Amino acid sequence: MSQTTRITTPFGGQSTAAEVLEGVDLSGRRAVVTGGASGIGVETARALAAAGAEVTIAVRDLDAGKRTAGDIAATTGGAPVRVAPLDLADRASVASFAAGWEGPLHMLVNNAGVMACPETRTPEGWELQFATNHLGHFALAVALHPALAAAGGARVVSVSSSAHLYSPVVFDDIHFRERPYDPILAYGQSKTANVLFAVEAARRWAGDGVAVNALMPGGIPTNLQRHLEPGYLERRRASGDSGGVTWKNTEQGAATSVLLAASPLVEGVTGRYFEDNQEAEIGEPGGRRGVAAYALDPEAATLLWQVSADLLDL
Template identity: 80%
Template structure:
């Protein structure tokens, strides 16, 4: 560990942007542990679930498409030799689905990886009138984690992993107009706001749940070509690729993209660390203007984190 610019201890590890999830978890024994990975049937979710299963954990892949989830679960069980890879239905934009998942969960939960998400999607609203990216990426995972809190507390030393993005640098949470009712809808600002919310959740949950022994951290997985970009045109992807020189992130494989999630989910190197934001298997430095690296000050603001928690709890009637 080293000191960061605020004087706090900054967490560093021997791993890098090129490390894979398998390398990060090598030597870690998760037998007897139980994990949930949302969006575990595609992209970095598959590789996160694979690494946890390979280390011996019982892994539940929480997905909208049960058929795809079942195929992935069977493949992972065969590849890892771990028969305890399960699949369960979960649609994060549907609060009834989230409630059903948490109500049917039995026993302790040691690892929750909030991995699923949508990116830069066209304007859409839930039946409640919520902007769809905020509803899926933040509110769905907020309700899921809150509903599973008793199971996490029962585990003793549980870990919650909130998959954010460098896109959080695009926007803070605009509390005066979270749902884009007054301002024109912008898919990237909406995505950025939801990813900032993922970090603020980690800050506040880490504080609130410390007494239960639950640690919560957020991360930037890296730029990985996955189904997440299904709403992004090839022209936009080309522009993004052109921007990724110099200090910008390089494209990663899904195995590399899952590494930081797995580090936070299972590595002893981050034991007891909570309420922080990581990238490339290190705690991120403060954002430097002109780059796409680091964490924005507003994403770690404890007052904004508390306010977002209150707003979210009110919207969800928790």
């Protein structure tokens, strides 16, 4: 981590997205939230819309997206919410979304993801979690970079996880072609990639006024965990086994995302990793708190960017 002062805010692990943005006026600002039709994505989109932003939720399921958009409009006084198709594991879908975007983009929240799924590969042969959680969001952000640069002071938010502490990016075998597939290690690797993306994008895009940060939202039971053993999170929660993770509802889980997307408290902050609305300390690999030193490594971040660009023919 850099030697600059660690960023803290008045908010904590139990703060909600609405509380974080109380009094913040986002009128005239435009936001994209991937995976905005489920889990913390819904509450991220809701809080940004309630603060006056023009929000587009980018979703695989358009019907679910339309239902969510209607619900957000109804609960925020009719704030406009657009719905657009996006499948992050499909390069053509990502390219189509970006090509259809017109005008500046002030906030890009890379929120969608898949967790601990059975071994699955894209048509290119890429491991699905890395392809969806990292490569799809990487391609989207790079394609939308001109719109972000045009906004002046744009922000990109990369939703990671404490699971990044389970695995660095294993550059010698990213797609589990040589080693046995492990769904948790694959997820952890993809979440480390989310942090490394923020580190390198922050460096590359600083001159464009684009801030890029990563975060751990907290422990929030959502559809993201559908591939885990049934009742796994509920049993851990009931037993008091938090492993240091702050258990939250979806409104609390979206708080750190909207802090980084829109709060004036972190204006100009870039290339960092937050949890519970604070910049995280360095954490131990295999733990559940803090950020792994390997996830902030600038050399790994540069290498990942190059590897990703090569895979995507960018």
